[in-house]
Amino acid sequence: MNAVATQASPATPTSSATDSLLEIRGLYKHFPLAEGFLEQLRFEKGRLVRRNDSVHAINGVDLAVRRGEALCVVGESGCGKSTVARLVMGLLSPSAGEIRYDGHRIDDLRGKRLLPYRQRMQMIFQNPYASLNPRMTIQQTLEEPLRFHHPEWTTPQIHDKVAEVMASVGIDPEWGKRFGHEFSGGQRQRIAIARALAVDPEFIVADEPISALDVSIQAQVLNLLMDAQAERHLTYLFITHDLAVVEHFGTRVAVMYLGTVCELADTRSLFARPRHPYTQALLSAIPRLEDNRPEHVRLSGEVPTPVHLPSGCVFHGRCPHVTERCRQEVPQLIATDDGNRVACHGVEEGRL
Amino acid sequence: MALLEVSNLDVRFALRQGEVRALRDVSFTLDRGERLGIVGESGAGKSVAAFTLLNLIAKPGYIAGGSIRFEGSDLARMSSRELRRVRGNRISMIFQDPMMTLNPVLSIGEQMVESLKAHRRISTQEARAIALHKLKQVYIPSPETRLDQYPHELSGGMRQRIIIAIALLLDPDIIVADEPTTALDVTIQAEIMTLLRELCEKHNVGLVLITHDLGVVSQMTQRTLVMYAGRVIEQGPTREIINDAQHPYTQGLLNALPQMTTPGSRLNQIPGSMPSLSNTPSGCAFHPRCQYRYDATGQPRRDCLDQVPEFVTSGNCQVACHMVRDMLAKEAS
Numbered sequence: 232m233n234a235v236a237t238q239a240s241p242a243t244p245t246s247s248a249t250d251s252l253l254e255i256r257g258l259y260k261h262f263p264l265a266e267g268f269l270e271q272l273r274f275e276k277g278r279l280v281r282r283n284d285s286v287h288a289i290n291g292v293d294l295a296v297r298r299g300e301a302l303c304v305v306g307e308s309g310c311g312k313s314t315v316a317r318l319v320m321g322l323l324s325p326s327a328g329e330i331r332y333d334g335h336r337i338d339d340l341r342g343k344r345l346l347p348y349r350q351r352m353q354m355i356f357q358n359p360y361a362s363l364n365p366r367m368t369i370q371q372t373l374e375e376p377l378r379f380h381h382p383e384w385t386t387p388q389i390h391d392k393v394a395e396v397m398a399s400v401g402i403d404p405e406w407g408k409r410f411g412h413e414f415s416g417g418q419r420q421r422i423a424i425a426r427a428l429a430v431d432p433e434f435i436v437a438d439e440p441i442s443a444l445d446v447s448i449q450a451q452v453l454n455l456l457m458d459a460q461a462e463r464h465l466t467y468l469f470i471t472h473d474l475a476v477v478e479h480f481g482t483r484v485a486v487m488y489l490g491t492v493c494e495l496a497d498t499r500s501l502f503a504r505p506r507h508p509y510t511q512a513l514l515s516a517i518p519r520l521e522d523n524r525p526e527h528v529r530l531s532g533e534v535p536t537p538v539h540l541p542s543g544c545v546f547h548g549r550c551p552h553v554t555e556r557c558r559q560e561v562p563q564l565i566a567t568d569d570g571n572r573v574a575c576h577g578v579e580e581g582r583l
Numbered sequence: 584m585a586l587l588e589v590s591n592l593d594v595r596f597a598l599r600q601g602e603v604r605a606l607r608d609v610s611f612t613l614d615r616g617e618r619l620g621i622v623g624e625s626g627a628g629k630s631v632a633a634f635t636l637l638n639l640i641a642k643p644g645y646i647a648g649g650s651i652r653f654e655g656s657d658l659a660r661m662s663s664r665e666l667r668r669v670r671g672n673r674i675s676m677i678f679q680d681p682m683m684t685l686n687p688v689l690s691i692g693e694q695m696v697e698s699l700k701a702h703r704r705i706s707t708q709e710a711r712a713i714a715l716h717k718l719k720q721v722y723i724p725s726p727e728t729r730l731d732q733y734p735h736e737l738s739g740g741m742r743q744r745i746i747i748a749i750a751l752l753l754d755p756d757i758i759v760a761d762e763p764t765t766a767l768d769v770t771i772q773a774e775i776m777t778l779l780r781e782l783c784e785k786h787n788v789g790l791v792l793i794t795h796d797l798g799v800v801s802q803m804t805q806r807t808l809v810m811y812a813g814r815v816i817e818q819g820p821t822r823e824i825i826n827d828a829q830h831p832y833t834q835g836l837l838n839a840l841p842q843m844t845t846p847g848s849r850l851n852q853i854p855g856s857m858p859s860l861s862n863t864p865s866g867c868a869f870h871p872r873c874q875y876r877y878d879a880t881g882q883p884r885r886d887c888l889d890q891v892p893e894f895v896t897s898g899n900c901q902v903a904c905h906m907v908r909d910m911l912a913k914e915a916s
C-alpha cells in the first residue's frame with residue numbers, strides 16, 4: 232500500500248519537513264458583495280433587515296506544491312482558481328487559514344518582510360495585453376523588477392542581466408527600444424515571462440498564461456515555460472482550464488469546484504482513472520480529435536453561484552450519483568488506495 | 584446545385600490607414616443538412632466570413648466581389664427587404680455574444696413571438712405555442728416560466744440554449760454559429776455542442792460552425808475549411824483533414840496540440856505568428872513561417888515568395904500549397 236494512504240487525516244498535513252515548497256492550509260476567502268448600504272436592506276417578515284451577503288470564493292482549501300513540480304489547478308470559471316493564485320502571491324489576504332512558503336508563514340507578512348518572497352515567487356497573468364505598462368519600453372519593463380529587488384546593482388550589471396534573460400526566452404535585443412503595444416499576444420507573453428524570470432525566482436504562479444493565445448503561439452509559450460523549468464529548476468503553480476495542457480505539462484492536478492478541491496492526483500492517474508464525478512464529467516467534456524469517443528457525461532443543472540453555497544457536497548446539484556448524505560454532509564478530501572485524494576461520499580462508500 | 588454556394592468572396596475594410604483585405608477569394612459550398620466547420624486562428628477572417636454569409640458586413644466594410652448564392656439567388660446583391668426574408672428565417676445566426684441576439688428589455692417570450700410574427704401570419708397565441716415547443720426542444724427546464732423571464736435572469740448556459748431555440752424558431756435551412764460556446768464553461772460547452780449537433784441532424788439543418796478548436800470541429804462537422812490570413816488554405820472532409828492534413832499550416836496547427844506529443848516533452852511549435860491582414864506577406868501568406876519554403880538545394884522557393892498558390896486536389900481535399908502541388912505532380916508522372 233502506498234505510504235500516503237496510511238497518512239493521518241488530510242486536515243493536518245505533515246509539517247514542513249516534507250518536500251513542499253508551498254503549503255496552503257484551511258484556506259478561506261470571502262468577498263463582501265459590493266453593494267451599497269441601501270441595497271443591503273431587505274424587507275423580510277414585516278421589517279427591514281440588513282442582509283450582508285458575500286461571495287464564498289474559497290471554502291477550505293488544503294494544498295501543497297512540491298519542490299520542482301508543476302501543480303496544475305483546473306476547474307470551471309468562478310471556481311476560485313485565480314483567487315488561490317492571488318492569495319498565494321499576497322495580492323489578497325485570506326479570510327482564514329494559512330499559507331507557508333518554504334516552511335515560513337507568508338500570509339500575514341506585509342511590506343518589507345514580504346519583499347524577499349516577492350523575489351522568490353513571481354506571477355504571470357492571463358492577459359498579455361494588460362500586464363505590460365504601455366508607457367514603458369521593453370528594456371524598461373525588464374529593468375524595473377531588477378532595480379526594485381537589487382537596488383545595489385550598477386547599471387551595467389542590470390543591462391547584462393536583462394540581455395541574459397532576453398536571450399534565454401528568445402527575445403530579440405532590438406525589441407528593447409519598442410513599446411508593449413507594438414507586440415502580438417504571444418510576444419507580449421514572452422516579455423511577461425522574461426520579466427518574471429529576470430529576478431531568478433524559484434516559484435512561478437502562472438494564471439492561465441496561454442489561454443488568450445492562439446494554438447500555434449500556445450505551443451511556443453508552453454515550450455518556453457517547460458525549458459525554463461528544466462534549466463532553472465522552477466516550481467510552478469499553473470492555473471488553466473485546458474485539460475490537454477494539464478495532461479502535457481502537469482506533474483499533479485488539483486481539480487476545483489466552487490472554491491473547494493474535489494480531487495488531487497498525479498496527472499497520469501487522474502487522466503487514466505478520474506474518481507470524482509465532477510472530474511469524470513470534466514474529462515469527458517473535452518472535445519477530442521478522434522471520432523470514436525464515448526458520449527460525454529451529461530450533467531444536469533448549472534454551476535451554482537458562490538453566494539449561496541449548496542449544503543453538503545458543493546457538486547450535489549449536478550451529480551448523477553447524489554444521495555441524501557451528499558445533500559447534508561460536506562465530503563472531506565480523503566486518500567484513496569492509489570495515493571490520490573478525492574472528496575466524495577460515493578468514492579468513500581465504495582459505490583463509485 | 585448546393586443549397587449555399589459561396590464563390591470568390593472578397594471583403595475589405597476601408598480604413599483611414601489603408602484598406603484591410605479581410606477575405607480574399609473565399610469559395611465553398613454547403614449542401615442541405617451538411618455541417619461545415621471554419622477553423623483558423625484569431626484574425627484569420629472567420630467572423631468576417633460568418634457575417635458576410637448573411638450580408639451583415641457594415642461600413643467601413645464592404646463586399647468587393649464574389650457571390651453568396653442561396654438556392655440560386657445572390658445574397659450579396661439582394662435588397663434589404665429580400666434579405667430580411669432570408670435572415671433569421673431561412674438562415675439564422677448564433678453569435679458569440681448572446682446579447683447580440685437577445686434584447687435585454689424584452690422577455691424571452693416577447694422576443695420569440697415578435698420574430699415569429701415578423702415572418703409568419705400567425706396569432707400571438709399560436710406563436711407562443713411554437714416558442715414553447717422550441718424551448719422544450721433545447722431541454723429548458725420549466726419552459727413556461729422562462730417565457731416570461733428576461734435575459735439577465737438566466738445563466739450563460741441557459742441563455743445560449745435559448746439562443747439556439749431562437750435560431751431554430753423559424754425552421755431555418757442553415758444555422759451559422761460563430762464560436763457559440765467560447766463564453767461558457769467546459770462542461771456546459773460540451774452540452775450545448777451536443778445539443779446543436781443533435782438538433783441539426785434531427786431536422787436536417789445545415790450548420791456553418793466557426794471555431795478555433797480543432798477538437799470541436801472534429802466532433803461536430805463533416806467538412807472543414809481552414810483559413811489563414813483571410814484565405815481558405817485547405818478544405819475537405821473533416822476526418823481526412825484531422826487524420827491526414829496536407830497543408831503545412833494545417834499540419835502545424837494539429838501538431839502544435841499538446842496531445843500530439845508525449846506528456847512532458849517539447850511541443851511542436853510553429854515559429855512566428857499570423858500576419859495582420861493589412862500587411863500580409865507576398866505569395867503564400869504562410870511562407871515566413873513555413874519550413875517547406877526551401878527547395879532541395881536549400882534555396883527559398885520563388886513561387887512560395889511570389890505566387891499565391893492555387894488549389895490542387897489531394898484525395899478529397901483542396902489544398903493551396905506549391906509544395907503539395909509539386910509532390911502530387913511528381914506522383915502522377
Ligand SMILES: Nc1ncnc2c1ncn2[C@@H]1O[C@H](COP(=O)(O)OP(=O)(O)OP(=O)(O)O)[C@@H](O)[C@H]1O
Binds near residue numbers: 287308310472
Ligand atoms: N475582488 C472580488 N470581489 C468580489 N468577488 C470576487 C472578487 N474576485 C473574485 N470574486 C469572485 O470569487 C469567485 C472566484 O473567482 P476567481 O476569479 O478566483 O475564479 P476563477 O476560477 O479564476 O475563474 P475564471 O476561470 O473565470 O478565471 C467568483 O465568483 C468571483 O466572482
Ligand SMILES: Nc1ncnc2c1ncn2[C@@H]1O[C@H](COP(=O)(O)OP(=O)(O)OP(=O)(O)O)[C@@H](O)[C@H]1O
Binds near residue numbers: 624628644
Ligand atoms: N469592423 C472592422 N473594421 C476594420 N477591420 C475589421 C473589422 N472587422 C474585422 N476586421 C479585420 O478583419 C480581420 C479578421 O477579423 P475576424 O473577426 O474575422 O477574425 P476571426 O478569425 O473571427 O478572429 P477571432 O478568432 O479572434 O474571432 C481582423 O484582423 C481585422 O483586421
Ligand code: SF4
Binds near residue numbers: 547552574
Ligand atoms: S459526494 Fe455525493 S454528490 Fe458529491 S460528488 Fe460524491 S456522489 Fe456526487
Ligand code: SF4
Binds near residue numbers: 867868871904906907
Ligand atoms: S506554398 Fe510554400 S510557403 Fe506556402 S505552405 Fe506551401 S510550401 Fe509553405
Ligand SMILES: [Mg+2]
Binds near residue numbers: 313314
Ligand atoms: Mg481566473
Ligand SMILES: [Mg+2]
Binds near residue numbers: 629630631
Ligand atoms: Mg471571430
